Amino acid sequence: MSNAFIPDFKAPAQRTGKALWVVFEANRILIRMEAGVPQLFCSHHPNDHALEVSQEHYLGTYQEQHCFAAELAPDQNLPDAHAMLGLRDFLGHVNETMAGICGRAYQILEWERNHQFCGKCGQPTQLRDNERARTCVPCKRTSYPPVAPAIMILIHDGRKLLLAKKFGWGNTRYSALAGFVEPGETLETTVIRETREEVGVEIKNIRYFGSQPWPFPNNLMVAFTAEYAGGVVTPDGVEIEEAAFFDVDELPNLPPGISISRRMINQVAEELRKLPRP
Ligand SMILES: [Zn+2]
Numbered sequence: 451m452s453n454a455f456i457p458d459f460k461a462p463a464q465r466t467g468k469a470l471w472v473v474f475e476a477n478r479i480l481i482r483m484e485a486g487v488p489q490l491f492c493s494h495h496p497n498d499h500a501l502e503v504s505q506e507h508y509l510g511t512y513q514e515q516h517c518f519a520a521e522l523a524p525d526q527n528l529p530d531a532h533a534m535l536g537l538r539d540f541l542g543h544v545n546e547t548m549a550g551i552c553g554r555a556y557q558i559l560e561w562e563r564n565h566q567f568c569g570k571c572g573q574p575t576q577l578r579d580n581e582r583a584r585t586c587v588p589c590k591r592t593s594y595p596p597v598a599p600a601i602m603i604l605i606h607d608g609r610k611l612l613l614a615k616k617f618g619w620g621n622t623r624y625s626a627l628a629g630f631v632e633p634g635e636t637l638e639t640t641v642i643r644e645t646r647e648e649v650g651v652e653i654k655n656i657r658y659f660g661s662q663p664w665p666f667p668n669n670l671m672v673a674f675t676a677e678y679a680g681g682v683v684t685p686d687g688v689e690i691e692e693a694a695f696f697d698v699d700e701l702p703n704l705p706p707g708i709s710i711s712r713r714m715i716n717q718v719a720e721e722l723r724k725l726p727r728p
Contacts, residue, residue, distance in 0.1 A: 453513055455547050457554070459582040461508035461516070468492045469516040472555035473503060478534040479552065480522065488535055488543050490552075496520065499529045507558050507582075512551060519555030521563075537665070542708050549708075553665035558582070560667060561595040569593070599631040600669045601640045604714050605653055607678035607695060609722045611715065613702060614649060614685065614693035624702040625711045627690075628671070641674050649693045651681035659717075662710035673710050675718055698722045 471491040473480035481488035496503045503520035510517055528534070537556055541549045568575055568586035575584040575593070585592045604626040605612035613624035629644035631637065638656055645653050653676035661672045678695075685693045696702060698719040705712045 452511075453547075455510060455512045455517075455551055457510040459508060460579070461518070465516055466494075467515075468494055469518055470512060470551075471496060471503075472509070472517065472519045472552050473501075473522050474519070474537075474556060474559055475522040475534055477537050477556070479537050479540050480528070480532060481535045481540065482529075482532045488540055490548075491532065501526050501529070505559055505562050507555070507562070509551060509555060509558075512547065517551055517555075519558050521559050542706065550663055553663045556665045557597075557668045558595050561593070565593045596668055597663075597670050598668055599637070600628060600664070600671050601631060601637055601644060602626045602628045602671055602673040602711055602714070603641045603645055603653070603656075604659070604673070604675045604711075604718055605645065605651070605678050606675065606718060606722060608728065609698050609725050610695035611698060611701070611719060611722070612649065612651070612678065612683065612693065612695050613704075613715075614690045615702075616689060617691045621691075622703045623705050624692075624696070625705045625709075626673070626714060628711070637672055637674070641676065645676075648686050648690045650684035650686075652679040653677060654679040659714050660710060671710055673714050675714065 471493060473491050473496060480491045482491065493499055502523035504523055505521040507519040509519055537552060540552065565575060565584050567573065568589060568591050570591045571586060571589045573586050573588045575586050578585055583592050583594050614627055615621060615624050627644055627648050629640065629648070631640045641656055642653065645651060656674050656676045659673040659675050661670060664671045683693050683695065685691060701719065704715055
């Protein structure tokens with residue numbers, strides 16, 4: 451049996467057995483608890499459980515099981531042992547592949563909701579049958595589910611990591627710097643610009659770390675590490691409240707484990723701990 455997720459946009463004409471349904475109501479997902487662990491709704495179709503859904507989208511197969519995204523109609527009675535759980539919470543319980551499927555479902559539904567009408571001429575759009583896209587018949591403008599790239603940068607200097615705390619009510623977490631890619635930029639120039647803007651320092655030896663789809667609402671987070679090259683750490687006072695170098699053995703409150711920022715901080719800190727103390 452294949453463990454992979456194989457994406458597709460067209461449901462098979464005939465299918466048997468149960469499918470996995472990523473059913474959303476706003477940003478909450480329909481789950482059933484199994485031994486304390488939330489699982490996706492599993493059924494041939496939600497109608498079989500007297501659940502009305504709208505905006506049904508085929509996603510592909512996962513472990514050879516068909517997957518769909520759907521939006522729950524208002525005021526539905528959930529089947530026994532089922533509940534709605536926030537997407538963020540659900541992602542904390544599942545593997546990377548499943549997180550990707552749920553993020554994909556969320557973003558496709560969001561795109562579908564927001565692209566019913568052409569952004570250029572205002573006429574209704576139609577779903578295409580040869581790809582996942584919506585086209586305006588009068589002016590031919592086509593839209594695809596958007597993905598907005600963002601960067602994350604973890605700066606290190608000897609055994610220290612540069613971590614920043616964003617403004618936000620009650621926020622006590624320090625993390626790597628992050629920001630959106632602007633039109634015309636390479637990822638490297640975004641990394642340099644964001645570092646200068648947010649904390650006023652220069653960096654060198656920028657290296658790719660990894661990436662993570664982040665469906666809040668439609669980002670692809672591309673993470674890098676870099677060495678500190680100069681300048682005084684100066685929080686911008688707009689987005690960043692505090693920023694400082696922390697010794698790897700005295701790290702502050704960090705982001706939760708599901709984010710690539712935490713994975714990168716853990717991995718880089720592990721490497722830096724091997725360096726001799728000054
Ligand atoms: Zn149009």
